[in-house]
Amino acid sequence: MSIAQLTYEGKTIELPVITGTENEKAIDISNLRDATGLITLDLGYKNTGATKSAVTFLDGELGILRYRGYPIEQLAEKSDFLEVAYLLIYGELPTKAQYDDFTHQIKMHTLVNEDIKKILDGFPASAHPMGILSSLVCTLTAFYPESVANPTPDNTNLNIFRLLAKMPTFVGWAYKKSMGHPVNYPKNSYDYCQNFLHMMFALPVEDFNPDPIVVDALNKLLILHADHEQNCSASTVRMVGSSRASIFSSISAGINALWGPLHGGANQEVIEMLDEIREMGIRPLDYLEKVKRKEVRLMGFGHRVYKNFDPRAKIIKKACDQVLSKLGVKDPILDIAKELEEAALTDDYFVSRKLYPNVDFYSGIIYRALGIPTDMFTVMFALGRLPGWIAQWKELNASKEPIGRPRQVYTGATNREYVPIGQR
Ligand code: CMC
Numbered sequence: 001m002s003i004a005q006l007t008y009e010g011k012t013i014e015l016p017v018i019t020g021t022e023n024e025k026a027i028d029i030s031n032l033r034d035a036t037g038l039i040t041l042d043l044g045y046k047n048t049g050a051t052k053s054a055v056t057f058l059d060g061e062l063g064i065l066r067y068r069g070y071p072i073e074q075l076a077e078k079s080d081f082l083e084v085a086y087l088l089i090y091g092e093l094p095t096k097a098q099y100d101d102f103t104h105q106i107k108m109h110t111l112v113n114e115d116i117k118k119i120l121d122g123f124p125a126s127a128h129p130m131g132i133l134s135s136l137v138c139t140l141t142a143f144y145p146e147s148v149a150n151p152t153p154d155n156t157n158l159n160i161f162r163l164l165a166k167m168p169t170f171v172g173w174a175y176k177k178s179m180g181h182p183v184n185y186p187k188n189s190y191d192y193c194q195n196f197l198h199m200m201f202a203l204p205v206e207d208f209n210p211d212p213i214v215v216d217a218l219n220k221l222l223i224l225h226a227d228h229e230q231n232c233s234a235s236t237v238r239m240v241g242s243s244r245a246s247i248f249s250s251i252s253a254g255i256n257a258l259w260g261p262l263h264g265g266a267n268q269e270v271i272e273m274l275d276e277i278r279e280m281g282i283r284p285l286d287y288l289e290k291v292k293r294k295e296v297r298l299m300g301f302g303h304r305v306y307k308n309f310d311p312r313a314k315i316i317k318k319a320c321d322q323v324l325s326k327l328g329v330k331d332p333i334l335d336i337a338k339e340l341e342e343a344a345l346t347d348d349y350f351v352s353r354k355l356y357p358n359v360d361f362y363s364g365i366i367y368r369a370l371g372i373p374t375d376m377f378t379v380m381f382a383l384g385r386l387p388g389w390i391a392q393w394k395e396l397n398a399s400k401e402p403i404g405r406p407r408q409v410y411t412g413a414t415n416r417e418y419v420p421i422g423q424r
Helices: 034-036 074-080 081-090 097-109 112-123 128-141 153-179 191-202 212-224 232-242 245-261 264-278 286-290 311-327 332-344 347-351 360-370 374-399
Strands: 001-007 012-018 025-027 057-060 066-068
Touching: 001 034, 012 034, 066 074, 066 081, 066 311, 074 212, 074 311, 081 097, 081 153, 081 191, 081 212, 081 374, 097 153, 112 128, 112 153, 128 153, 128 245, 128 374, 153 191, 153 245, 153 332, 191 212, 212 311, 212 360, 212 374, 232 245, 245 374, 264 286, 264 332, 264 360, 264 374, 286 332, 286 347, 311 332, 311 360, 332 360, 347 374, 360 374
Parallel strands: none
Antiparallel strands: 001 012, 012 025, 057 066
């Protein structure tokens, strides 16, 4: 094991350097405060490894993303969403028997307690579906109290099936609520993605047949979103889980973290930005000037970790062209997006800051072609990210890591005397 040395006020201490399986190196500062009285400060955790994890590997410089060692390109091409979910959650690709059992277990839990529908009814039609989704997921603690009181491995596994099974129902119901349409019930003769499309788009007045092109595209998008190591929402899930909170409440917290426009909420903002450019007749180059003057951010661009390219964005851009042409959709905002990308990639502002299209830049254009409304985009991200959150929570729980409790550098007032209100 190699050692790093730190000298402070004439005293040198040695800190172990630990190495990951992909040769990533980290200075272990667990004993820093005891040895020196110092803590570290790292705003936004730009240099802080919060945990050890065996779920997902990514290399931002080389544009590599692997789930449990398998390259994202291979999984997106050859696998399906539930197989990837199994891989992330249990660590290995399933055998045929394991896959059949897993998908069967999920089908056995697609129905949602009717009382949850009453909770859904209490939301106004204008409610953002992310708020509905996080509330309904948290509500599961009330319907499955053993998730709080007795989270044995068997109970937890059952609750993992429940989460995966009921999420499409919640998403479909949140959408139906916004439309003022009656909700659908799951159809277990369908596979996961077909059933999801049925929950979203089937109407009591018409027959519904999921389009195989749409099913394929959906599988790909969900796989590409399924995990992304210690991002804001995964870290939230782990942080909440570290207090030994239930899997449902931890994942509900992750959904809320994902909602923000700098995280999963960016996919909605990208389409709103592209629509605005189209509606106002702004030239993409002029929009980029606004970005460079820092009046707006180019949504769907930039990433904390990827500083070369986002491998998911490459796959999605290609899929975007294919899906739109197969579905015969001509969306003018695709041309605007391509023009923005092309201009940004040769502009010094973006090049010098290593800003490239991220997963959200083209995903919304596909979602829109699939008929999914803009305010459901972040919900689609959550549906895809669910296996990753489950895997991160399960790993944290098995590791028995201590509760997450960062320190701070206090910058407030020093000790002062209380003054009664009449004398202030
Ligand atoms: N448009 C314009 N300038 C940008 C952008 C952008 N999208 N992203 C970063 N910058 C600039 C930023 O102004 C700063 O410039 P300067 O050095 O002059 O102050 C520099 O690049 C570094 O930015 P940062 O905010 O310190 O970088 P970060 O690593 O903290 O932020 C980010 C990463 C993803 C939050 C950011 O790039 C961003 O806001 N992007 C737009 C939102 C977005 O697309 N989010 C989705 C991320 S991928 C999916 C997900 O993880 O949810």
